[in-house]
Amino acid sequence: MRAATRTSGTRRGRPPAAFNPLELLAWWEGRGGRHPLSQRELARKLGVSAGTVRTHLQALRTAGKLDDQARARALAIRGGLRRGGRPSRPLNDTDLIAAWAEESTVTAVARTLHVSRTRVRARLQELGLLNEREVKT
Numbered sequence: 001m002r003a004a005t006r007t008s009g010t011r012r013g014r015p016p017a018a019f020n021p022l023e024l025l026a027w028w029e030g031r032g033g034r035h036p037l038s039q040r041e042l043a044r045k046l047g048v049s050a051g052t053v054r055t056h057l058q059a060l061r062t063a064g065k066l067d068d069q070a071r072a073r074a075l076a077i078r079g080g081l082r083r084g085g086r087p088s089r090p091l092n093d094t095d096l097i098a099a100w101a102e103e104s105t106v107t108a109v110a111r112t113l114h115v116s117r118t119r120v121r122a123r124l125q126e127l128g129l130l131n132e133r134e135v136k137t
Contacts, residue, residue: 036071
């Protein structure tokens with residue numbers, strides 16, 4: 001019944017949501033003293049899906065209108081602080097090197113120092129104590 005009323009060549013479903021690309025840029029880059037929003041937050045705010053936001057951001061990026069450095073600066077100004085909880089536990093290089101000499105795996109070092117494995121692995125790679133090809137978990 002509905003197919004008979006629908007004209008050929010028209011889309012099925014809801015019409016595509018229209019929004020202002022300048023508004024999308026403002027929220028993405030954090031203009032006007034606002035903090036930059038994630039793709040999921042943008043989608044919720046603009047009333048579209050995250051995939052649609054991603055598509056529009058990519059189109060703006062290829063057009064040269066999207067400034068990724070502006071977003072990075074806005075995120076850095078924000079302080080890079082975690083959303084909640086305590087501040088991260090400091091990771092001293094001397095403690096890390098001593099624990100790495102005693103323990104055989106990244107996981108054991110992380111447990112000893114009460115920090116995350118990713119932080120331990122990243123810092124060991126920066127210090128040159130862990131090669132990327134080594135598999136020590």
